[in-house]
Amino acid sequence: EAKRAKTQRGKQYQRVMSEKIKRRLAYVDDMKQGLEQGDFELYYQAQYNHYGDIIGAEALLRWQHPVHGKESPAVYIPIAEESDLILAIGQWVLEQACRDIKKLEQLSLPDSFNKIAINISAKQLIQHDFQEIVLNAVKKNDIPAKRLALELTENLLVENIEDSIKLIASLKENSIDCAIDDFGTGYSSLTYLKRIPASVLKIDRSFVTNIAKSSESAAIASMIISLGKTLNMDILAEGVETKEELNCLKELGCFHFQGFYFSGPLPFDEFAKLITNN
Ligand code: C2E
Ligand code: MG
Ligand code: MG
Ligand code: MG
Numbered sequence: 001e002a003k004r005a006k007t008q009r010g011k012q013y014q015r016v017m018s019e020k021i022k023r024r025l026a027y028v029d030d031m032k033q034g035l036e037q038g039d040f041e042l043y044y045q046a047q048y049n050h051y052g053d054i055i056g057a058e059a060l061l062r063w064q065h066p067v068h069g070k071e072s073p074a075v076y077i078p079i080a081e082e083s084d085l086i087l088a089i090g091q092w093v094l095e096q097a098c099r100d101i102k103k104l105e106q107l108s109l110p111d112s113f114n115k116i117a118i119n120i121s122a123k124q125l126i127q128h129d130f131q132e133i134v135l136n137a138v139k140k141n142d143i144p145a146k147r148l149a150l151e152l153t154e155n156l157l158v159e160n161i162e163d164s165i166k167l168i169a170s171l172k173e174n175s176i177d178c179a180i181d182d183f184g185t186g187y188s189s190l191t192y193l194k195r196i197p198a199s200v201l202k203i204d205r206s207f208v209t210n211i212a213k214s215s216e217s218a219a220i221a222s223m224i225i226s227l228g229k230t231l232n233m234d235i236l237a238e239g240v241e242t243k244e245e246l247n248c249l250k251e252l253g254c255f256h257f258q259g260f261y262f263s264g265p266l267p268f269d270e271f272a273k274l275i276t277n278n
Contacts (some may be wrong), residue, residue: 024079024082027065027076027079028079028080028082028083028085030065030066030067031063031076031079031080031085031089032085032088034063034064034065034066035085035088035089035092039063039064040061040062040063040089040092040096041061041062041063041267042059042060042061042062042093042096042097042100042268043059043060043061043062043265043266043267043268043271044057044058044059044060044100044116044265044266044267044268044271045057045058045060045258045263045264045265045266046258046262046263046266046271046274046275046278047236047256047257047258048256048257048258048262049112049255049256049257050250050255050256050257051112052278053110053112053278054110054112054113054274054275054278055112055113055114055256056113056114056115056116056117056149057116057117057271057275058116058117058118058119058151058258058265059093059096059097059100059116059117059118059119060073060119060265061073061077061089061093061119062265063076077089077121080121081121081122081123084123086121086123086124087123087124087127090120090121090123090124091133093118093119094118094133094134094137095137095140095141097116097118097148098137098138098140098141098143098148099141100116100268101116101141101143101147101148102141102142102143103268103272104116104147104272104275105143105144105147107272107275107276108276109275109276110275110276110278113275114146114147115146115147115148115149115177116147116148116149117148117149117150117151117179118148118149118150118151119151119181120150120151120152120156121156122156122159122160125152125156125160125164125167126160126163130167131167131170131171131174134148134150134171134176135174135176138176144175145174145175145176146175146176146177148176149176149177149178149179149199149200150171150176150177150178150179151178151179151180151181151202152164152168152178152179152180152181152198153180153181153182153186154180154181154182154183154184154185154186154187154188155186155187155188157180157188157192157196158186158187158188158192161192161195161196164196165195165196165197168196168197168198169197172197172199177198177199177200178197178198178199178200179198179199179200179201179202179236180193180196180198180200180201180202181202182202182204182238183201183202183203183204183224184203184204184206184207184220184224185204185206190227193227193231194231198233199233199234200233200234200235200236200256201224201227201228201231201233201234201235201236202235202236202237202238202258203221203224203225203235203236203237203238203254204238204239205238205239205259206239207220207221207224208221208237208238208239208240208241208245208249208259209239209241209245211245211248211249212242212244212245212248218248218252221237221248221249221252221254222252222253225252225253225254226253229253234256235253235254235255235256236254236256236257236258237249237254237256237257237258237259238258238259239258239259239260240257240258240259240260240261240262241259241260241261242261243261245259245261246261
């Protein structure tokens, strides 16, 4: 009796699993089709210094699922990462960002403006010819390499630490800077951080959100800021939503910001307007 119940449960479990897998595969297909049809878009979120000048922007992927509507990249990027589709998506992001940089170059940009950063996934980074891919896109679109930057999460770097260090150093020699994204949420040790030749440390939003209310978050943010300074890195706080958060960050010595308080992610044309009017 017990045994029969167990096999029943096993069968049900298998059914649920295969349903789940089917849905996943269908979702990946939707993404693939969306990519082919040109349904993906890059939005740009401006980054500011403490004078209020725009110093750069982060490119953020946008896609509307045919049935589910607008979805967050936090939902579909991890699904794309389970298959090789992330490589095609990543390639599209790289090339679209380069095309948009080319368009920006033809506008009268403020002197404060430095670069556009794109987010990079683990599978992209571990491609043996990743650097070549990036440099080719830059060359093909005839843009200065210094206008493009890469955002890599802390965990991604730590998982391939020796290769990451070499790659980031080599990209830097080619004028392409890297930022460590979502810093503070991962498990990198100080020993690692010291060796990673990234130019920017992005304080994760989770510390910024509570900074004015929680002395713990403020203490962590403060520690990240002094760490970054010691290592000669620029520190940028992400997810700044309020004046209080901004003031707190300034007091702690952080002078670069990104967040809804300043501007949300915008379609390219709106971002171009924002930057030329700033
Ligand atoms: P991320 O790289 O840490 O990007 C920052 C996220 O915070 C973005 O969410 C942005 O819209 C959001 N954000 C910015 N300011 C604020 C704020 O003041 N308050 C709040 N609550 N949120 C804010 P988004 O666009 O949904 O992207 C989520 C994540 O998806 C990104 O986190 C990144 O990890 C990933 N992602 C986005 N675009 C790409 C891409 O082109 N390639 C890859 N591999 N990953 C991407
Ligand atoms: Mg990012
Ligand atoms: Mg981030
Ligand atoms: Mg984040």
